[in-house]
Amino acid sequence: MFDDPFIKVLAITFVVLAFIFGFILFGYFIYKYNRTGSKKYNFLTYFPFELNGYRRHASSSFIDVSLMIVTYLLLIVPVVIFAIFSNLPSSYIMLAVYIFALTIFACLFFTKLSAFKLHVSFACIFVCLEVLYLLLSLTYYANENSAYVINDEVRIIITIFIVLQIIFEIILIVNPSIKDWAKKVRIDAETFSRPKYNYLAMLEWGTFLNFLLNYIVLILVSFF
Structure with missing residues (x-):
């Protein structure tokens, strides 16, 4: 798309x-956990909130928050660049x-299950937004009359x-293991028993992984 x-x-x-900062961030959090x-x-x-050591390690809180903010901004910048230089109304909607x-x-990263309704609300909104983004991507990028992708072969790819991403998200949403959710028993404000999966x-x-895979599509659209 861009010459x-x-x-x-x-x-x-x-x-x-x-992605470098993301790997550093998650590697650092996993190591601490x-x-x-x-x-x-x-x-x-x-x-995700259990990986966030912000409250458990007050002495390293500055490092934790700094890494999260930098990663958050770096993840946004490529999409902002894409929207600005494509300069199409649909690109700003997707942005x-x-x-x-x-x-x-990011809110899920700080919302514990002690705030159960809020946590589930954030999870539902996140899933809905990812599905919406995928549908918008399919609508704009797969359209042969769209200004985003000129090459027909790239458009097919x-x-x-994107269709595979949508299927993956559907599998996550209708996962049969939802029946195991009933096995979750509240022990106290911070501790929960849970099934293995x-x-x-x-x-x-899974939705966050799907969210990151959107970059592959963005790169294909930008370069071809």
Whole structure:
């Protein structure tokens, strides 16, 4: 979509930086959790907020928050660049949905199950926003009359990829393991027993993974 090589390099640079900081952030949090927790962190069992050591390690709170803010901003910048230089109304709509979704996930990082209704509300909103973003992507990028993708072969690849993302999200939403959610028993304000495969945690992390996969589509649209 973009002919200017500088814009392409700029966009891909921020994507790479975002993922580097993201790996550092999650690696750092997992390391701290595994060092202080009785069990190792498992993305299929534990929630995003349980990985956040902000309240458990006051001495390192500044580092925690700084890494989160930098990663958050770096994840947003490539989408902002895409919206500005494509300069299409639909790109700004998708940008708004994207930022809102990422912000909601950030809220999940700080919302414990002691605030159960709020936590579930954030999770539902996050899933809905990701589904909305995927539908918008499919509508705008797969449309042969769209200004985003000129190459027909690339459009087909993008369409297939987005459809697979939608299927993955549907699988997360209708996951049969939802029946195990009833096994979750509240012990006290901060501690919960849970099944080995925690449906809600899988939904949150799986949707976030799907959210990150949107960058692949963004790169394909930007470069082709």
